[in-house]
Amino acid sequence: MIVSLTVNGEPRTAEVAGFESLLWVLRERLDLRGAKDACLQGECGSCSVVLDGDLVCSCLVLAADAEGAEVTTVEGLGDATSPHPVQSAFVAHGAAQCGYCTPGLVVALAHLRENRPDASPDDVREALAGNLCRCTGYGAILRAAAEVLGRGDPGAGPVGDPDGTRSQGDGEVTP
Amino acid sequence: MHLVRPRDLDGVLDALAAHPGATLLAGGTDLMVEVNLQHRRPETVICLRRVEELRTFEPGFIGAGVTWARLEHGPIPALAELARTVGSPQIRAAGTLGGNLGTASPAGDGLTFLAAVDAHVVLASTTGRRTLPWSAFLVGPKRHARRDDEVILGVEVPDAAAWPQAFAKVGVRQAMVIAIVNCCVVRPADDDVRVAMGAVGPTVLRVPDAEAAVVGDPTPSAERLARFETLVRDGIAPITDHRATEAYRRHAAGVLARRTLERCLPG
Ligand SMILES: Cc1cc2nc3c(=O)[nH]c(=O)nc-3n(C[C@H](O)[C@H](O)[C@H](O)COP(=O)(O)OP(=O)(O)OC[C@H]3O[C@@H](n4cnc5c(N)ncnc54)[C@H](O)[C@@H]3O)c2cc1C
Ligand code: FES
Ligand code: FES
Numbered sequence: 001m002i003v004s005l006t007v008n009g010e011p012r013t014a015e016v017a018g019f020e021s022l023l024w025v026l027r028e029r030l031d032l033r034g035a036k037d038a039c040l041q042g043e044c045g046s047c048s049v050v051l052d053g054d055l056v057c058s059c060l061v062l063a064a065d066a067e068g069a070e071v072t073t074v075e076g077l078g079d080a081t082s083p084h085p086v087q088s089a090f091v092a093h094g095a096a097q098c099g100y101c102t103p104g105l106v107v108a109l110a111h112l113r114e115n116r117p118d119a120s121p122d123d124v125r126e127a128l129a130g131n132l133c134r135c136t137g138y139g140a141i142l143r144a145a146a147e148v149l150g151r152g153d154p155g156a157g158p159v160g161d162p163d164g165t166r167s168q169g170d171g172e173v174t175p
Numbered sequence: 176m177h178l179v180r181p182r183d184l185d186g187v188l189d190a191l192a193a194h195p196g197a198t199l200l201a202g203g204t205d206l207m208v209e210v211n212l213q214h215r216r217p218e219t220v221i222c223l224r225r226v227e228e229l230r231t232f233e234p235g236f237i238g239a240g241v242t243w244a245r246l247e248h249g250p251i252p253a254l255a256e257l258a259r260t261v262g263s264p265q266i267r268a269a270g271t272l273g274g275n276l277g278t279a280s281p282a283g284d285g286l287t288f289l290a291a292v293d294a295h296v297v298l299a300s301t302t303g304r305r306t307l308p309w310s311a312f313l314v315g316p317k318r319h320a321r322r323d324d325e326v327i328l329g330v331e332v333p334d335a336a337a338w339p340q341a342f343a344k345v346g347v348r349q350a351m352v353i354a355i356v357n358c359c360v361v362r363p364a365d366d367d368v369r370v371a372m373g374a375v376g377p378t379v380l381r382v383p384d385a386e387a388a389v390v391g392d393p394t395p396s397a398e399r400l401a402r403f404e405t406l407v408r409d410g411i412a413p414i415t416d417h418r419a420t421e422a423y424r425r426h427a428a429g430v431l432a433r434r435t436l437e438r439c440l441p442g
Contacts, residue, residue, distance in 0.1 A: 001178070018176045018216070019176060019210050019216060021207065021210075021211065040208075040211040040212060041208045041211060041212055042204055042207075042208060042262065042263075042265065042266055043351060045263065045265060048265055054244070054268040054269070055264055055265055055268055056265050056268055056269050057204075057265045057266070057269070059207070059211060060202075060203045060204050060207040060208065060211075060269060061203060061207070061269075062200060062203060062207060062210075062220070062222070064178050064180075064220075064222075065178075065180065065200060065203075065222045065224055067180060108264070108265075126264075126350075127264055129263045129264065129349070129350035129351065130262065130263020130264055130265045130266065130350065130351065131263075
């Protein structure tokens with residue numbers, strides 16, 4: 001079937017077969033290879049895009065259900081000649097190693113910046129809970145985030161709960 | 176695959192009447208994982224994303240299409256608290272309470288709240304509506320009493336916003352975990368304490384003996400709390416699986432329920 005949607009501000013159409021995900025259609029039908037495929041089960045966030053204003057995993061969106069939707073991918077944020085501030089911060093802080101997770105992280109942070117420019121370092125950590133990086137150790141990513149969210153250096157420690165205020169011993173969640 | 180994208184509830188009901196047994200797609204955070212990994216290939220899919228009627232969220236009623244992201248910022252404390260522990264921001268933006276019911280996982284976080292407040296599940300088809308108590312709807316692991324021509328409209332819940340209540344969950348990290356044990360306690364009155372436990376039985380379950388042990392006592396003694404903990408441990412039916420052993424689940428459930436109850440007590 002033919003699906004029409006707006007991608008990065010431009011109307012696009014794609015021939016979509018059966019159960020293809022939005023991620024597949026972006027990459028294979030629309031040649032937008034920014035969003036990555038790493039787990040196909042919502043665990044890693046490397047496929048993050050903005051769909052009708054929400055940050056989602058595009059691997060979990062049925063492409064045919066995205067008819068009429070507005071999608072923003074990392075390609076829509078900026079490019080090498082006019083990068084988005086989040087992209088510039090990633091470059092400045094060397095926040096990528098293999099780069100596989102980077103498009104998802106950049107989209108997630110750009111979305112956070114647009115919706116909650118006052119996000120605190122803790123909010124940033126929460127906001128990135130669904131984006132896994134297996135290379136960098138997150139320190140550089142958090143420093144890049146701190147720059148664009150304008151709240152100082154959150155430190156280069158491990159993501160989670162550095163001062164133990166949110167977890168109690170056995171992992172009980174008490175936000 | 177035959178795909179239907181209804182604009183409204185009537186469109187959903189008509190599509191279900193025409194294709195009984197069709198697969199309903201809400202946020203896709205359970206269904207699409209099965210499609211991607213287990214190669215599930217439903218014949219007919221009815222998309223619910225555009226159906227405004229399923230997104231009602233008001234005192235007394237929560238529509239099936241309400242996302243975790245909305246519940247997270249909603250007025251019901253335990254529900255907001257549990258919504259915050261679901262998956263990640265991406266999962267919470269898409270996943271819905273109706274999808275949690277539709278999947279009917281024994282570990283579904285939302286189900287603990289529904290069991291604690293004695294929610295009723297509202298189902299609709301072209302032949303009418305019916306309402307089932309949560310315990311009649313959830314009949315086993317991943318099994319529920321929805322007929323194949325019905326859609327879950329939502330849940331009727333008491334106006335619980337002002338009740339003492341809390342949720343807690345044990346998992347291997349803060350984000351993105353399916354519960355090893357989860358628990359919701361509500362305390363509408365001194366003589367009414369309700370404890371719902373998830374991931375420790377074929378469905379979410381209540382622990383009436385433990386509830387009875389602390390009813391009517393706003394300041395239970397340490398002995399009474401210890402007794403409560405034991406009754407929770409003995410009042411559940413956990414199994415050993417790849418996430419945890421039965422013994423661990425029993426222990427964790429007792430501790431978790433006691434701590435969650437303590438957060439619902441005055442003072
Ligand atoms: C990475 C990840 C993390 C997760 N973390 C958690 C977690 O912490 N806690 C938790 O409880 N769950 C978690 N889940 C599971 C899932 O997100 C939830 O169960 C969610 O509520 C499903 O909602 P959905 O709208 O995405 O459902 P879908 O995937 O769209 O549907 C799920 C099932 O429900 C049926 N259904 C949906 N809506 C209706 C309706 N209105 N009427 C009848 N049937 C319906 C569908 O047919 C399908 O069988 C996680 C999933 C992922 C991928
Ligand atoms: S590929 Fe979508 S979350 Fe991992
Ligand atoms: S830079 Fe390699 S996964 Fe993040």
